[in-house]
Amino acid sequence: MSTLTEAPPPLTPAAPAKKPPRRRGRWTPYWLLLPGLLWLVVFFALPMIYQASTSVQTGSLEQGYKVTWHFATYWNALGDYWPQALRSVLYAAAATVLCLLLGYPLAYLIAFRAGRWRNLIMILVIAPFFTSFLIRTLAWKTILADGGPVVGALNTLHVLDVTDWLGWTAGDRVLATPLAVVCGLTYNFLPFMILPLYTSLERIDGRLHEAAGDLYAKPSTTFRKVTFPLSMPGVVSGTLLTFIPASGDYVNAELLGSTDTRMIGNVIQTQFLRVLDYPTAAALSFILMAAILLMVTFYIRRSGTEDLV
Amino acid sequence: MEQYEPDDRLSPAQVAAMRRSLRTGRAALTRRSLLRASAGGALALGGLGSLSACGIPAAGKTAGGTSAEDHSAQEKRISFSNWTEYMDVDDSGKHHPTLDAFTQRTGIKVTYTEDINDNNEFFGKIKPQLAAGQDTGRDLIVLTDWLAARLIRLGWVQKLDPANLPHAFANLSGQFRTPDWDPGRAYSYPWQGISTVIAFNKKALDGVEVRSVSDLLDNPELKGRVGFLTEMRDTVGMTLLDLGKDPAAFTADDYDAAIARLQKGVDSGQIRRFTGNDYTSDLTKGDLAACLAWAGDVVQLKADSPDVDFIVPDSGYLTSSDNLLIPNKARHKTNAERLIDYYYEPQAAAELAAYINYVCPVDGVKPYLAKIDPDAANNPLIIPDKAMQAKSHAFRSLSAKEETAFEAKFAKLTGA
Numbered sequence: 143m144s145t146l147t148e149a150p151p152p153l154t155p156a157a158p159a160k161k162p163p164r165r166r167g168r169w170t171p172y173w174l175l176l177p178g179l180l181w182l183v184v185f186f187a188l189p190m191i192y193q194a195s196t197s198v199q200t201g202s203l204e205q206g207y208k209v210t211w212h213f214a215t216y217w218n219a220l221g222d223y224w225p226q227a228l229r230s231v232l233y234a235a236a237a238t239v240l241c242l243l244l245g246y247p248l249a250y251l252i253a254f255r256a257g258r259w260r261n262l263i264m265i266l267v268i269a270p271f272f273t274s275f276l277i278r279t280l281a282w283k284t285i286l287a288d289g290g291p292v293v294g295a296l297n298t299l300h301v302l303d304v305t306d307w308l309g310w311t312a313g314d315r316v317l318a319t320p321l322a323v324v325c326g327l328t329y330n331f332l333p334f335m336i337l338p339l340y341t342s343l344e345r346i347d348g349r350l351h352e353a354a355g356d357l358y359a360k361p362s363t364t365f366r367k368v369t370f371p372l373s374m375p376g377v378v379s380g381t382l383l384t385f386i387p388a389s390g391d392y393v394n395a396e397l398l399g400s401t402d403t404r405m406i407g408n409v410i411q412t413q414f415l416r417v418l419d420y421p422t423a424a425a426l427s428f429i430l431m432a433a434i435l436l437m438v439t440f441y442i443r444r445s446g447t448e449d450l451v
Numbered sequence: 452m453e454q455y456e457p458d459d460r461l462s463p464a465q466v467a468a469m470r471r472s473l474r475t476g477r478a479a480l481t482r483r484s485l486l487r488a489s490a491g492g493a494l495a496l497g498g499l500g501s502l503s504a505c506g507i508p509a510a511g512k513t514a515g516g517t518s519a520e521d522h523s524a525q526e527k528r529i530s531f532s533n534w535t536e537y538m539d540v541d542d543s544g545k546h547h548p549t550l551d552a553f554t555q556r557t558g559i560k561v562t563y564t565e566d567i568n569d570n571n572e573f574f575g576k577i578k579p580q581l582a583a584g585q586d587t588g589r590d591l592i593v594l595t596d597w598l599a600a601r602l603i604r605l606g607w608v609q610k611l612d613p614a615n616l617p618h619a620f621a622n623l624s625g626q627f628r629t630p631d632w633d634p635g636r637a638y639s640y641p642w643q644g645i646s647t648v649i650a651f652n653k654k655a656l657d658g659v660e661v662r663s664v665s666d667l668l669d670n671p672e673l674k675g676r677v678g679f680l681t682e683m684r685d686t687v688g689m690t691l692l693d694l695g696k697d698p699a700a701f702t703a704d705d706y707d708a709a710i711a712r713l714q715k716g717v718d719s720g721q722i723r724r725f726t727g728n729d730y731t732s733d734l735t736k737g738d739l740a741a742c743l744a745w746a747g748d749v750v751q752l753k754a755d756s757p758d759v760d761f762i763v764p765d766s767g768y769l770t771s772s773d774n775l776l777i778p779n780k781a782r783h784k785t786n787a788e789r790l791i792d793y794y795y796e797p798q799a800a801a802e803l804a805a806y807i808n809y810v811c812p813v814d815g816v817k818p819y820l821a822k823i824d825p826d827a828a829n830n831p832l833i834i835p836d837k838a839m840q841a842k843s844h845a846f847r848s849l850s851a852k853e854e855t856a857f858e859a860k861f862a863k864l865t866g867a
Contacts, residue, residue, distance in 0.1 A: 176819050204851050226867055263758045317738060318724050400724045401717050401866035409867035415571040417858045
């Protein structure tokens with residue numbers, strides 16, 4: 143803040159500008175940004191350049207890798223792994239929609255109806271984050287175990303027959319199927335949906351609801367015309383915070399899925415660590431990033447909000 | 452700034468000026484201009500030229516040679532990286548009795564770290580240092596055959612001095628003496644042997660008999676309840692044996708045939724999933740009725756859940772080993788060699804074997820082990836008898852090209 147206190151003397155509109163405005167303050171905002179920018183350069187820009195370089199290299203571990211501008215890696219990677227890429231988008235989208243359907247009522251409840259329980263419920267939402275991501279995902283293996291009560295109940299109710307027909311599960315089990323992976327994704331990213339929704343909803347002035355009531359709006363109309371539009375920033379940022387990490391996730395597919403549920407994150411991991419095909423892994427990472435960037439840009443444009451939260 | 456009341460050092464006018472300057476002045480910082488500025492900066496900084504500058508240097512051609520100056524005499528210590536649960540532990544859970552005995556006898560302090568959890572991940576971790584010819588900070592590491600072979604091929608590990616390894620040379624069991632990737636054990640000594648067998652859960656099988664890999668792949672009653680391993684050599688090796696091929700001398704066509712056989716199991720939904728070590732929980736819960744498994748795990752699982760057992764197929768089983776290696780530039784090479792030699796003394800080897808239940812690579816251990824744990828001494832999974840040794844097969848080492856091609860095919864099989 144010391145830089146700030148040395149800011150130029152106040153420029154009052156009334157004072158005639160006798161000398162050209164002092165330019166000392168011109169760089170101040172950039173100096174303030176410097177730590178952040180440095181961080182960005184060292185931990186984002188440089189790795190990105192390195193990764194971009196890797197993606198156009200060819201070679202092997204023995205011979206070393208050289209940049210040969212081999213852009214075909216991108217087309218080959220897309221040609222080989224488009225099913226996993228498409229699957230990632232589908233699973234992440236499904237998980238995001240489920241998160242929204244589950245998270246909105248809960249966030250609404252916390253914001254408007256919870257009263258003195260509000261803090262307790264918030265803690266309950268965040269509490270699972272005190273254990274590791276891995277443990278939380280592994281817990282689902284116990285919950286959805288073949289002989290467990292959940293799968294037993296679903297079987298008795300013939301729910302699994304329907305999901306099997308839809309291709310979401312296989313036989314009379316849930317684990318190692320697409321449904322299990324989407325469940326895991328939904329569960330793991332739910333708080334990222336609830337928190338922004340809650341902040342958005344909590345800001346809505348209660349008097350607006352009263353006003354809507356005074357104007358003879360039914361509760362459903364109030365929700366449709368007042369609450370939901372005002373919570374849009376929360377919806378948009380919540381869906382982004384859920385969709386982006388979910389589409390790159392590989393832990394859920396690894397632990398809860400099978401061979402036909404592998405996502406793009408799994409492919410990148412395998413290519414990088416197992417096959418040692420660093421260029422393909424780097425190219426796939428870029429493709430994933432580009433795809434997410436495109437989708438997110440389109441989504442933000444369409445949703446017509448630039449203010450997130 | 453809206454909610455924050457500026458303190459008395461800033462007059463309201465100053466704040467207003469600051470805001471103006473940030474929002475509308477020459478230095479106006481809109482999101483767009485910032486993005487433009489940082490993108491431009493990144494491009495200017497990186498430039499296309501630097502893209503080509505950051506290739507990965509060829510392996511094995513590191514400047515400055517492979518060995519560092521040996522500090523063993525001055526610094527009586529060694530840093531030892533191993534897999535989790537691969538060392539004896541006393542009841543308090545804090546001390547490793549065999550390591551303590553080593554320190555007591557030699558005065559060499561051992562920093563024992565369990566930081567290896569997966570061969571591929573660990574390779575990713577140490578690769579940058581080794582490729583750049585730097586010290587990894589580790590004097591002794593334990594890696595499975597194929598990765599040990601790769602490090603030797605890349606020239607990233609140091610040749611051992613036989614003069615420091617009298618016990619190891621004398622007592623190494625014949626089964627492990629001449630792997631094709633390190634004939635005569637010039638660079639490596641086995642820490643423990645690993646047998647790949649078929650494990651099953653009696654309750655989950657419910658009377659279905661499993662005797663071979665074919666049963667796993669073909670029996671319709673096991674559909675969706677069969678697991679294979681993500682370790683390519685174990686899964687493909689056992690399938691090759693089942694097809695009547697020798698994993699020590701197979702061709703690329705044989706490999707493709709084994710992959711095709713497994714692919715059928717994947718397509719039909721017979722194979723539930725490919726697992727790492729996590730098959731153990733699936734097996735005890737009964738989600739997997741039968742699967743490929745590592746015998747050392749099964750011995751431990753059996754102790755906890757009586758339903759779990761294993762069989763050795765008639766076509767044979769696969770044996771591999773985890774090997775002690777001294778990476779390039781390690782500072783305490785002689786100390787590390789003394790530790791290797793110590794674990795080839797039958798008494799220390801017996802204490803270790805009694806605790807961790809893997810295949811003991813040391814000859815002459817049986818009488819010592821019988822004193823500690825008679826059951827373990829008679830367990831062919833720990834001390835293989837003649838019949839067991841006859842069924843043991845090794846997976847041949849692969850050239851760099853083969854390794855990439857085979858791993859890529861296997862990756863495709865497992866879904867990516």
